[in-house]
Amino acid sequence: MKTLNISRKRSGFTLIELLVVIAIIGVLVGLLLPAVQQAREAARRSACGNKMKQNALAMHTYADAHKSLPTATDRKIAKGGGTNAGWSTFVVHLMPFIEMSTTFDKMDLGTVAQTSGTKQSGQSVSNWTALAPVNQADPIYTAQFCPSNPFAFSGQMLDGTYNNNNKRHGGRCYDVCLGPSGFPSKPPDCASANSFCSRHANWWWASTNDVSSEKSTPGVFNWAFDFPIEFKFITDGLSNTFLLLERRPEIAVWSGMYRQEQLGVTTAIRPNSSTINEDPTMIKNNSVRTTNSGASSYHPGVFATSTADAGVHFLSDTIDFEVYNYLGNRMDGNSLGRLP
Template sequence: MLPITPKRLHRLRDAFTLIELLVVIAIIGILVGVLLPAVQAAREAARRMQCSNNMKQIGLAVHNYHGAFRSIPTTSTGPDTSGSSCGSGFYSWLAMILPYVEQQNLHDSIDFDVALSDHCNYSFSSDYLDYSIAPSHPNAEAARTLVGTYLCPSDPAGALQLHEDGEQLAPGNYAANVGWPMRSHWPGHDQPLERQNGVFGLHNPSQPGSWQVRDIKFRDITDGLSNTAAVAERKISAATIVDTWWGGRTVSPETDENMQSFCGSSISARSLEKWVPYCGSVTHGDPSYIEKHGHSWISGWTFAANTYMHVMPIGERNCHVYGGEGLGNNLVTPGSYHTGGVHVLMADGSVGFRSESIDLQLWWAMGSANGGEANGQLE
């Protein structure tokens, strides 16, 4: 055995003991535990800022579109079948503003004379559930093109192109305000809404409805551009669909409530204050009405949900109205992955963050462009 000389002792002390290693690992673990939430918070703050900037760009694009065409872009909720063949239709307002979000080439690649659907046989309202864009469609390449400005980086589904049922579609996070549901009314009033009262118009070329307003101008927003919401965030649906024992399908109850759509009955006169408990009382979500929310920014199909309504509280459930499938009369509710609320683009182009706890009457008033409701002080 070699004697332990001062030189050899120095070499032995160069190594860590097991206890020292464990202490170092524990310290590193504590530092990671402390720093990781801060890093994640910083990343989310950056994503949230980018999301807000996207909406500012969209607001500028809408104003530029209005300057060029003297109206706010319209979403077509059905095809044009007035002639002997299937004409145009089913395009969203997002497709209309492409040139103003630096996507002129993408806009030019779209043949707007061809309906964005695999067929145009929509005789009844229920027919509008049978909708698809096949890879062979003339505008399929445009439909699967991701547009960064239309995606909020906080939504994990936005990082993926969606491949399902033979379709290849590019998602989007921003929906346009079309007001309140058809025949709804302000609490205490008894005059049902017969015409759209939102900011963005709707139009079904083959089955025009008197509730739809095709062309809306900024001058029509008599409640004030700074008081009226134009665009809000909406989650891309990642609803979990499960098969039932009786052979049907349903939405898993574990699915985020903001990614579920419940039956809101048929079109009927109902005050906004009654809509909320009515929609909230339904117990089973319907996958047919929710699974494609946000899955196609280009589409004007009602259940692509590129439009929304000011009814349910922010972040809560969606409700569909039987008979509203071809009209865009669908209670889509804004929601986001940000903590506590959503970004909302006002009609004047400003963007603000609206809390999930915003007063409901204020939220309803923000959705109406011309009702004269008192908005009070916006949060």
């Protein structure tokens, strides 16, 4: 009599084997995810640097056409007088050089940017609102926002409000360098005057209407009044002087795209300073506006800069503070050599 030998074929994995496979996959994902995130940030950082480069080159093209760099703002009044209803930023004057000539030609720069504030006799509110960007694809947004910034394109502030509610604000990630000072209150990282970081009233606001002297501010730009300079006044050398610095627009509540009120980045505050105040209920206070006016970014450990020769550099947040301020000053006599 024959005996039947029935063998059972294995039809699947055991529970233990499945758990082992899942664990292995989890470990691999854990190892690969940081690498993927780093690769994505590297791509965003590269794009961010390229955009800063385009803005710096646009300034050079502007200088070729106008024999001077664009002024940070076209405000022409002295402290406590004149119109205060809004002034255009350097971004407006760069528009013909960043493929936005059509919009620029339609803008009425003889009018003011908002309904509030003091206007000159017969002066009306501008048409900027109707011409301002309305979506992320607008060239002005794509030219002025860093892809690493999670607030990019939205115009949203830390308190949840939108700074571009009238389509004239919106902020920008690439801002002009004011040098070692530039604001009325003392920056927390430079509370007392020293050899490289100090404060003078005319550096942040003209005491008279005559602000034509090229020595009235140490940086290439001034935040408070019309101050166009020629390259020849950058006596430390174009490769040794900051032109643009990266900033996070969501922490600078009045950092407008078209309209100016809080403009520029001061080197008197350390890059990504620990003094940055991110309390949503506080960012509109004047003291916080000063604190948050240093260079800042979402790049781990670095921030983007452009020197006046249009070179782009990513510098460490821990850059020597004295060296940093020398780079912000266009005429202190300190030539520091080639930047990384």
